Amino acid sequence: MTVTAIRESVGAGYLDGSGQPGPEPETDVASVSVVIPVRNEERNIEWVLGRLPSYVDEVVIVDGFSSDRTIAKARLARPDVVVVQQRGSGKGSAMRTGFETATCDFIVVLDADCSMDPIEIDYYVDALAQGYEFVKGSRFLRGGGSLDLTSVRKWGNSVLTRSVNVLWGVPFSDLCYGYVAFRNDVLPELCPTATGFEIETEMCVHAVKANLRIAEVPTIELPRMHGNSNLNAWRDGKRILSLLVRERMSVEPIVVDALDRRGIGESHGRPALSHSSSATA
Numbered sequence: 001m002t003v004t005a006i007r008e009s010v011g012a013g014y015l016d017g018s019g020q021p022g023p024e025p026e027t028d029v030a031s032v033s034v035v036i037p038v039r040n041e042e043r044n045i046e047w048v049l050g051r052l053p054s055y056v057d058e059v060v061i062v063d064g065f066s067s068d069r070t071i072a073k074a075r076l077a078r079p080d081v082v083v084v085q086q087r088g089s090g091k092g093s094a095m096r097t098g099f100e101t102a103t104c105d106f107i108v109v110l111d112a113d114c115s116m117d118p119i120e121i122d123y124y125v126d127a128l129a130q131g132y133e134f135v136k137g138s139r140f141l142r143g144g145g146s147l148d149l150t151s152v153r154k155w156g157n158s159v160l161t162r163s164v165n166v167l168w169g170v171p172f173s174d175l176c177y178g179y180v181a182f183r184n185d186v187l188p189e190l191c192p193t194a195t196g197f198e199i200e201t202e203m204c205v206h207a208v209k210a211n212l213r214i215a216e217v218p219t220i221e222l223p224r225m226h227g228n229s230n231l232n233a234w235r236d237g238k239r240i241l242s243l244l245v246r247e248r249m250s251v252e253p254i255v256v257d258a259l260d261r262r263g264i265g266e267s268h269g270r271p272a273l274s275h276s277s278s279a280t281a
């Protein structure tokens with residue numbers, strides 16, 4: 001799929017000026033790491049790994065002390081998979097371990113429960129290749145949807161999304177969703193610290209605070225195929241709320257090098273990326 005086709009189909013979702021032209025596309029194609037946190041996903045992991053686009057260079061599986069055959073199944077399905085044990089507990093800790101391990105230019109995060117279709121990685125990679133730095137999936141853009149959201153979760157997500165939009169003056173259409181991608185070189189600015197599911201929100205807020213170029217792309221959330229959810233809507237909703245309060249009250253800059261903040265549309269002067277895949281072919 002070409003960059004142009006992606007822009008035409010989801011252009012309204014970009015957060016950099018309501019339909020204004022996006023940044024210039026990268027002239028070279030970047031390498032892609034996929035980070036997958038897993039905890040007891042032995043019946044799901046093969047489906048996920050089997051549907052990864054062929055241009056993915058590196059797959060990092062972050063194990064959360066699985067007591068089943070998840071890792072053995074992953075190695076069978078994809079022998080070159082990089083397996084790391086998470087440090088600390090919770091999905092947030094697992095994701096941070098994965099980010100430290102991933103080596104490619106672009107990092108895409110997806111769940112292992114078959115709720116996020118890996119073939120959608122095209123959308124994320126194409127947006128990053130255009131010059132966006134943080135890309136998140138949205139179930140509420142045209143072309144997106146969910147077959148999994150309960151009414152409680154939908155309500156909670158809507159309240160939290162509106163809260164972030166009001167607090168930081170942004171137009172996110174979705175918030176509590178873990179299908180995200182970013183350029184490896186903006187990881188210090190995303191600066192994730194959360195240990196639980198609130199890490200997804202934390203990364204969105206830090207991307208806004210750091211003035212990153214953010215895009216939303218449509219995604220369809222499928223139901224978990226097998227096994228049990230690790231999320232508790234009320235407990236994790238409260239954790240997200242308290243994160244938002246902390247982030248809003250915080251007067252400390254989260255960016256280590258505050259002078260490196262960039263306005264949307266400004267030139268980055270980043271070095272060209274090396275050819276290692278055909279993501280935009």
Ligand SMILES: Nc1nc2c(ncn2[C@@H]2O[C@H](COP(=O)(O)OP(=O)(O)OP(=O)(O)O)[C@@H](O)[C@H]2O)c(=O)[nH]1
Pocket residue numbers: 036037038039040041062063064065086089090091094110111112113115148224228229230231
């Ligand atoms: N390594 C690790 N992975 C985790 C942990 N908690 C959840 N995961 C993984 O993170 C992904 C998302 O977890 P889910 O339990 O599906 O949570 P969810 O998608 O928000 O909730 P559902 O919509 O109910 O499935 C899955 O791949 C899980 O295996 C954890 O503590 N450590």
Ligand SMILES: [Mg+2]
Pocket residue numbers: 111113115224229
């Ligand atoms: Mg899930």
